[in-house]
Amino acid sequence: MGMFDFLKAKKNTASIAKDRLRIIIAQERSTLGGPDYLPLLRRELLEVIRKYVNVDVDAVKVDLVKEGEHDVLDISVSLPERGMTPS
Known part of the structure; x- marks a missing residue:
């Protein structure tokens, strides 16, 4: 295990969180105009x-x-x- 491997793990976690946030935002946008x-x-x-x-x-x-x-x-x-x- 390299000295900076922990940075890669955070990057993967951050990209996963970013993808999840995009999904949530897309869902919210689709319901904004709805009754x-x-x-x-x-x-x-x-x-x-x-x-x-x-x-x-x-x-x-x-x-x-x-x-x-x-x-x-x-x-x-x-x-x-x-x-x-x-x-």
Whole structure:
């Protein structure tokens, strides 16, 4: 191990942190123009789905998509494999 190897480790950690920050910023930018009710709608949909199927928190995605003159609510639910029951 060289004398300055610890500097390389910090550089890798810094680049990882930078990439994570870019992802967070991109997510925030995508929700800035969206309606305020989308996070609440996502949370409520998750609660209803969990009554029937055991799904992860990230399983429900709710987005507002512009199609021509109309705003379309895009809801995506990732369901687990068959046979899983609600907890």
